[in-house]
Amino acid sequence: MFKTTQSQWLKKLCVLLVLLTTAGQLFAQDQYELNSGWLCMPATRVKAQGTDISGSSFSTSGWKKAVVPGTVLTTMLVNKEVPDPYFGMNNNLIPDVYTAGRDYYTYWFVKDFKEALPAADGQVWLKFRGINYSCDIFLNGKKVNAAPFKGMYLRKSFNITKLLSKTGTNRLAVIVHPPDVVGNPNGGQGGDGTIARGVSSQYTAGWDWIRPIRDRNTGIWDKVFIERTGSVSLDNPHVISLVPGKRKAEGAQEPALIKVTAELKNSTAKEVSGNLVYTIDGKKVMKSVLLKANSAAEIKFPDLVLKNPKLWWPAGYGKQDLYDLKISFLEKGTKLTDSETVSVGVREIQTEWNMVTSSKQISVNGQKIFIKGGNWIMSDAMLRLTKERYDAEIRYHRDMNLNLIRIWGGSLVERPEFYEACDKYGMLVFQDFWMSGDANGRWVDPMKAEDQWTRRKYPDDHNLFLESAADAIKMIRNYPSLAIWCGGNEITPPEDILVPLRDKLLPELDGTRWFVDYSNSDDMSRNTIGGNGDGPYGIQNISTFWNTKTYPFNSEVGSVGVGDLESLERILPKASLVAPQFIPADKREPKGPSEKADSVWDYHNYLGVGYEDHILPYGKPTSIGDFALKAQLVNYNQYRGLMEGFSSHMWEWYTGVIIWKTQNPWTSMRGQMYDYYLDPNACLFGLRSGSESLHSMYNPEDGMVMVVNNGFEARRNLMLVIKSYDMDGKESNLMQVFCFMDPSSHKRIGSLKKMVDELSAKKGSFLSMQLLDENKKILSDNLYWMADSKGMYSGLNDLKAAPLKTSAKQLKNGKIEVTLANAANGQVSFFNRISLVDANTKQRILPVFYDDNYFSVLPGAEKKVIIDYTPEKGAAMPVLTLKNYAGNEQTIQINP
CATH class of the missing domain: 2.60.40.10 (Immunoglobulins)
Structure with a gap:
């Protein structure tokens, strides 16, 4: 009897404790997002006032479904009112706010939600994480914002406790206006530059890697929350x-x-x-x-x-x-x-001036880090930002063996979800504020509406810039990945912004990170004549990266990245799937392009990026598919060579390099390691190879063999094995030597130029460089394809389409291991592209993460590739396709 009574009493006590705990936690992180059920209507079609629209009796019959968080253009696209602006020339079919007028993209957004009046001292808050550009807010017939709410980057929080309906049913109405000055998208960088008069993204008026965003990203573009507190x-x-x-x-x-x-x-x-x-x-x-x-x-x-x-x-x-x-x-x-x-993340960022390189040197927890970075614009130009897409893109950057991402100043201070992914994958972040040398007056520019002195004073409201900067600092300062603040892209802010930002806001609100006044500042890097800069942009001879000294901490260098045929088909209509025509040097106009491409290519910023001198040694392209394949050879070599060249002078010439650029927020053809749809091209895998922490490499100019160790630990008993293979697969041993590497160092081993040139003279050759540990495990596997004595890759055309022996098994849901073996008496299986595809459509599944791709398999060798992806619920098992340079295609079934 006692036990039963005691048991009942204990149950009652547990219930009481649960109730007390629940009551105590009522306000603990009690927050939810208003991200569905929104309606909208152009303001020109609504005659009522906000006090009426936010009233329960106002009818929203006939209003459209709205995307929040999102922009007006996103909503129009979802409602099929406009075509996909990322395909073909569709963007030209959408009215631009500059010509259509700001009223055209001024919209009302309405959301009904349930929230009861809180008990006792409870408070309810309405929180916006970003509205572009200005708005007025109404709730249940009352105006919420007493003061103007303007500026793309400001978070705002409103105590709405006294405005809540007694019935618990509430209506929120927000009218959102485009930027006060939208800019003329005249083809200049940032259009005519006047977009910079506001505190918002400058790229929306167009750049050389994007066409104008027609609504200038007007809308409730970031998250909206209701939060309860005590x-x-x-x-x-x-x-x-x-x-x-x-x-x-x-x-x-x-x-x-x-x-x-x-x-x-x-x-x-x-x-x-x-x-x-x-x-x-x-x-x-x-x-x-x-x-x-x-x-x-x-x-x-x-x-x-x-x-x-x-x-x-x-x-x-x-x-x-x-x-x-x-x-x-x-x-x-x-x-x-x-x-x-x-x-x-428990860590400390330190910086010091490196007297040898004449550039800033970054350290983390007391250890110097050689910066291998990529420039980032944003995840999506229409602000369709998701945690999942951020995670995929940052993972790609980690998989390229990079360690830093720079957020370019014409975009935004990135979202918390971006920084969460950077924390997860170990990407340091170089965060610009909202300035650009193009729009903000660094140079004379005939495309700009106003003179340099006027543009130098942009934006119009300096106090709004500083208020936005202070709020942005508070939003992201806790993320360990955030390493550097920057005043702007290629220009400092005006003095009355720069000084309080540098001397007051950052010291008081953060105080733990390096602030560089602009992205190519002398405080960051100085070359031998005492100045700094960035570039060059475009394809370069590989030897240039190795032998020509550039800025010792270069914030922008590089710029190719056309995808393969399947990538091009996603953005180009069939009629435009025609390879660019190369213009012989004697027939080019002065300072004119070296290639002539279809107009749709140019609209997607191909702009004659200069592939011709680098593709022609492989033979003139015979089709669009042949062009795209040969472009991948160039892509791979460019980015492997870029990072190898900089690494070969680590701590002697350079403390870091940041590639311009590693991704695109729309379907551009300039500067990307993967396309907008998250399909990687050969740039990604070439860069992945050249950026390895432990890497062996070959200088094509003088034949010098080098090894680089980026790690903190010395590496002993490494064996470097170098072999050459001719086009028939015949092997020649060139070097087998032990290497001893100090921490964070590079070492010159010796030159093989004479032997490699002799072996390559007739038809070219393959040069295999492998680093092995004491257990003979391959730590670095690097294969070069060498030109013949005339600088042509003539032997590649003689490769036979021999299949590999393949198998694939599912290690776990979403993880696949592929094994590929080459016959001992065969040729090198060159430049294999493996793809995970839908079993029915044979279209690539995206995104997918391959631990290697565009790889080669030596005669008698076996290679394993690990593939990660997120399977769709209920989807059939995908299959794999494998294509190599010689034209062989295989389909590989996956064993569950």
């Missing part, structure tokens, strides 16, 4: 980690110091006391707080010494360990009113 709300926690000394990636660590602050707001008419508490790694830190009525304060915690911390490292140097830091406010020490969880 009497005290918590915002903008700030976590700083200090990691003194020079650390190793493995083993026990000396302590790190954790510094934390947070903003508290008391929204009630009474004084509130309580405890602000955070926990990390099982440690608790507390601060007693007294807040006056209707007041806000920033609270600073006592410092925490974190023992034996797990550190965060850039990709290729160590793990990306992250801690959850939960911070909460407890009214009277017991009642939870609000809390937030911050993902913390």
